[in-house]
Amino acid sequence: MFDFGHETTKDDSPNLRRRTFLASVAAALGGLALWEWRKPTILRAAAAPGESPEVTVVLFSDTGERLQQAHIAKVVKSEEEWRKQLSGNAFDITRHADTEIAFSGKYWNLHEKGIYRCICCDSALFDSATKFESGTGWPSFWQPIAKENVTEIRDTTFGIERTAVACTECDAHLGHVFDDGPQPTGLRYCMNSASLRFAKQV
Numbered sequence: 001m002f003d004f005g006h007e008t009t010k011d012d013s014p015n016l017r018r019r020t021f022l023a024s025v026a027a028a029l030g031g032l033a034l035w036e037w038r039k040p041t042i043l044r045a046a047a048a049p050g051e052s053p054e055v056t057v058v059l060f061s062d063t064g065e066r067l068q069q070a071h072i073a074k075v076v077k078s079e080e081e082w083r084k085q086l087s088g089n090a091f092d093i094t095r096h097a098d099t100e101i102a103f104s105g106k107y108w109n110l111h112e113k114g115i116y117r118c119i120c121c122d123s124a125l126f127d128s129a130t131k132f133e134s135g136t137g138w139p140s141f142w143q144p145i146a147k148e149n150v151t152e153i154r155d156t157t158f159g160i161e162r163t164a165v166a167c168t169e170c171d172a173h174l175g176h177v178f179d180d181g182p183q184p185t186g187l188r189y190c191m192n193s194a195s196l197r198f199a200k201q202v
């Protein structure tokens with residue numbers, strides 16, 4: 001999108017022209033610009049389609065068995081590809097850091113044994129053995145299935161300092177981590193059900 005954030009020089013005429021142009025663009029795209037402004041500002045450089053940096057993740061079977069560490073190409077898709085693959089809700093949450101309404105998701109009250117995978121790329125993220133009842137209405141875990149499989153990012157959306165949690169393999173936004181969880185870690189990974197796919201242990 002348009003970058004309105006780097007006009008710091010004085011009003012000489014080329015800059016003035018550029019500003020006038022940008023002001024017209026902003027006026028023309030008023031609704032869109034407002035949407036951009038309201039978008040969560042999670043500080044992370046997303047890879048562009050066509051670039052696939054390598055990442056290290058740990059692979060797990062659906063029974064929760066740790067298989068091996070793997071160096072794989074990050075899953076990178078265009079907005080259109082993600083939109084086709086995901087429900088509207090899952091798209092907004094995973095690709096644009098939205099948050100589902102508390103008690104509305106399908107996993108906050110699930111107590112079955114199994115593992116939770118990424119809705120976007122199927123990477124293993126959490127084990128039901130670490131899930132706990134947080135009372136928040138979002139599925140909550142005290143640790144990820146493997147530290148490599150999630151990436152923590154500083155998030156200053158709405159002027160609040162938080163730590164967002166993303167899938168290492170595909171950059172899907174999963175939720176946030178807080179330090180008011182139970183032992184043994186004291187952490188609370190507060191996730192969106194819509195970012196996850198539960199694989200039941202059979």
Ligand SMILES: [Zn+2]
Binds near residue numbers: 121122169172
């Ligand atoms: Zn993923």
